[in-house]
Amino acid sequence: MDNYILAIETSCDETAAAIIKNGTEIISNVVSSQIESHKRFGGVVPEIASRHHVEQVTLVLEEALKQAEMTPQQLSAVAVTEGPGLVGALLIGINAAKVFAFVHGLPLIGTHHIAGHIYANALVQPMEFPLLALVVSGGHTELVLMKEHGSFEVIGETRDDAAGEAYDKVARVLNMPYPGGPHIDRLAHEATEAVSFPRAWLEEGSYDFSFSGLKSAVINYKHNMDQRGEEIIPTQVAKGFQDSVVEVLTAKTLRAARQYEVKQVIAAGGVSANKGLRTSLEQTFTEEGIPFYVPPLKLCTDNAAMIGAAAYQMYGAGIRGNLAMNGRPGMELTNWVK
Amino acid sequence: MIWLGIETANAPLSIAVVKDGKVLAEVVQNIKLTHSVGAMPAIEEVLSKAGITPAEIDAVTVSEGPGSYTGVRIGVTLAKTFAWAIQKPLVGVSSLKALAANVKMSDAVICALFDARRQNVYAGVYNGAQLNTVIEDYHDHIDGLLEKLKALQKPVLFVGTDVEVYFDKMQEVLGENALHVPSTLDLPRASELIAIAQQQKLPSIEATHAFVPQYRRIAEAEANWLKEQKKGQL
Structure with missing residues (x-):
C-alpha cells in the first residue's frame, strides 16, 4: 500500500506544508514565505515570524491537500518539524500538526529540520551510503556522515556563525538588502579580482568551521578603507569573501569524503543554492569521481517536502510522537536507528 | 449543539465541552506546564x-487574547x-471578557486584567450581568488604567491571578472602591468562554483561515521600526 505523509514546517520564516508519496515523490509542496515582512528589519524577527505562521498555517494545509487532490482519510501520517529553530515559530506547526493528527486519527512524527534538509535529496535520487552531507544555511553549517537511513554523525560544525549568517552580515557591510546571500553571490560573479581575506582552517584535521573571523576581516577592511578616505569595490569584496567561504567548505568536504570513502556527497540548506559553492563542489567531485548532488532551489530553502521525505523513513522505523510534543529549539540531530 | 472551548491565553489552562448549554467536562489548571505540552x-x-x-463538535471557541503572545x-x-x-465555525472571545464572566452576577464594574510586565497591563472593563463594555480591551501602564477607573467613581471588582501584583497601587488610587474577587474566581474557565461565544453569530467556515x-x-520590533520611520521624517 502506498504511503502518503502530510508534512508541516514552520521552524523559521516559511510556513510550509507538503504531501509526499513513499518518501520520494512530491504530490504537493506549498510554501508561504515571509521574506518581504522581515526585509525592513534586516533579518528574521521571531515575534513577527510567529504572527505570520498563525495567519498562514491552515491556508497552507488546505492548499497542500487541494493541490494533491487528496482527503485526510487517504493519509498515512502527519509529520512536523520538532526542532531546531525559533521556538515560537516551531510551536505553530507542532500544534497544528497535533490537532490534525488527533482529529483524523493519524500517527504523528516529529522530524529534525536538518534531517529534513538532507532528505530533500531523496526526492531527487536514491540516497546511497555511506553518504556525506554538507548542510549550509542561515542557521547551520555542518558536515554530516550517514552510514544508513536514520544514522547521523555530525563530523564537523560551525563554532560561531553559520555560513548564511556571515553572508547576511557581509551583505549589510556592502549595503545590500536582506537576505544578503544571493546579492553577494551575484556581486562575486561580476568581479575578476578579489580582495584577499583569510581562510579559517582551524586545527589540523578538524572538520569544524568558523566564519566570524572572516566576517570581522571584511568589516575591518571596510573600516580601514573608510579611514583612508578610499572607496571599497563591492564586487571585489564580495568575491574575496565568497572565495574564502567556498574554498574552506569545499576542501573540508573533499577531505571528509575521502577519509570516510563515501559513495555520495550531497549539499543541502539555503546556502547550497549559492552558484559559487555549487560550481566549486560540482567541479571538485567530478574530478574526484564521487557522485555529487544538490537539490533544486525550491528544495534547498526551507520547505515541508523534505520533512515528509525524512518522516517516511522514521515512519518505517516505527518512530511516533505524541500529543505532548513540544518545540525543541536546540534539538540535536540524533539517530533513529539503533 | 456541542461546543469545544480552548483557553490558553495566559498561564492558566482551561478546556471545556458544553452540550446544549450544559457543561459535560472541563479542565481548569494553573500549574507550571507549558501549553504546548499540556493543551492538546x-x-x-x-x-x-x-x-x-x-466529528460530533458543532463549533469551536477560543480565547483570542490579549495575553502572553x-x-x-x-x-x-x-x-x-x-x-x-472538522469544517465547523470558529468563534473568538476576548480573554479578558471571559475572565470577567466569572463575576457577571455582580452589579459592580468589573476590571479583568493580566500583567504585561514593567508596570503594564492588559485590561478590559465591563459592567453588570450583560458584560457591557465600559473600557475596551487595551494595553496600558497601570497608572493610566487606574486614572480611568477612578474617573468612574464606582466600586471596581478586579479579577485575575495578576491582580495581587498591583493591588496595593489599586487601593492607593481607588481607596475602598478597589475590590479583589475571591481567588477561586481568578482562573479563566473555558465554559464561560463558550457561554459568551453562544451569544454571538456564527461566522462562516471559510472565515477560519483569516482568524x-x-x-x-x-x-x-515593529514599534521600534515605526519610531525610526518617524524620526526620519522629522
Whole structure:
C-alpha cells in the first residue's frame, strides 16, 4: 500500500506544508514565505515570524491537500518539524500538526529540520551510503556522515556563525538588502579580482568551521578603507569573501569524503543554492569521481517536502510522537536507528 | 449543539465541552506546564471524559487574547486547526471578557486584567450581568488604567491571578472602591468562554483561515521600526 505523509514546517520564516508519496515523490509542496515582512528589519524577527505562521498555517494545509487532490482519510501520517529553530515559530506547526493528527486519527512524527534538509535529496535520487552531507544555511553549517537511513554523525560544525549568517552580515557591510546571500553571490560573479581575506582552517584535521573571523576581516577592511578616505569595490569584496567561504567548505568536504570513502556527497540548506559553492563542489567531485548532488532551489530553502521525505523513513522505523510534543529549539540531530 | 472551548491565553489552562448549554467536562489548571505540552492532551482528555468525538463538535471557541503572545498563539493555532479540520465555525472571545464572566452576577464594574510586565497591563472593563463594555480591551501602564477607573467613581471588582501584583497601587488610587474577587474566581474557565461565544453569530467556515489573535499591542520590533520611520521624517 502506498504511503502518503502530510508534512508541516514552520521552524523559521516559511510556513510550509507538503504531501509526499513513499518518501520520494512530491504530490504537493506549498510554501508561504515571509521574506518581504522581515526585509525592513534586516533579518528574521521571531515575534513577527510567529504572527505570520498563525495567519498562514491552515491556508497552507488546505492548499497542500487541494493541490494533491487528496482527503485526510487517504493519509498515512502527519509529520512536523520538532526542532531546531525559533521556538515560537516551531510551536505553530507542532500544534497544528497535533490537532490534525488527533482529529483524523493519524500517527504523528516529529522530524529534525536538518534531517529534513538532507532528505530533500531523496526526492531527487536514491540516497546511497555511506553518504556525506554538507548542510549550509542561515542557521547551520555542518558536515554530516550517514552510514544508513536514520544514522547521523555530525563530523564537523560551525563554532560561531553559520555560513548564511556571515553572508547576511557581509551583505549589510556592502549595503545590500536582506537576505544578503544571493546579492553577494551575484556581486562575486561580476568581479575578476578579489580582495584577499583569510581562510579559517582551524586545527589540523578538524572538520569544524568558523566564519566570524572572516566576517570581522571584511568589516575591518571596510573600516580601514573608510579611514583612508578610499572607496571599497563591492564586487571585489564580495568575491574575496565568497572565495574564502567556498574554498574552506569545499576542501573540508573533499577531505571528509575521502577519509570516510563515501559513495555520495550531497549539499543541502539555503546556502547550497549559492552558484559559487555549487560550481566549486560540482567541479571538485567530478574530478574526484564521487557522485555529487544538490537539490533544486525550491528544495534547498526551507520547505515541508523534505520533512515528509525524512518522516517516511522514521515512519518505517516505527518512530511516533505524541500529543505532548513540544518545540525543541536546540534539538540535536540524533539517530533513529539503533 | 456541542461546543469545544480552548483557553490558553495566559498561564492558566482551561478546556471545556458544553452540550446544549450544559457543561459535560472541563479542565481548569494553573500549574507550571507549558501549553504546548499540556493543551492538546487536555483537549483529548476532556473530549474522552465527555464521550464526544471530534466529528460530533458543532463549533469551536477560543480565547483570542490579549495575553502572553505565545499562549494566545497556541490556543488560536489549536482552535483554528481544529475548526478547519472538522469544517465547523470558529468563534473568538476576548480573554479578558471571559475572565470577567466569572463575576457577571455582580452589579459592580468589573476590571479583568493580566500583567504585561514593567508596570503594564492588559485590561478590559465591563459592567453588570450583560458584560457591557465600559473600557475596551487595551494595553496600558497601570497608572493610566487606574486614572480611568477612578474617573468612574464606582466600586471596581478586579479579577485575575495578576491582580495581587498591583493591588496595593489599586487601593492607593481607588481607596475602598478597589475590590479583589475571591481567588477561586481568578482562573479563566473555558465554559464561560463558550457561554459568551453562544451569544454571538456564527461566522462562516471559510472565515477560519483569516482568524488571528487579538494581541492588543504591536510587536516590539515593529514599534521600534515605526519610531525610526518617524524620526526620519522629522
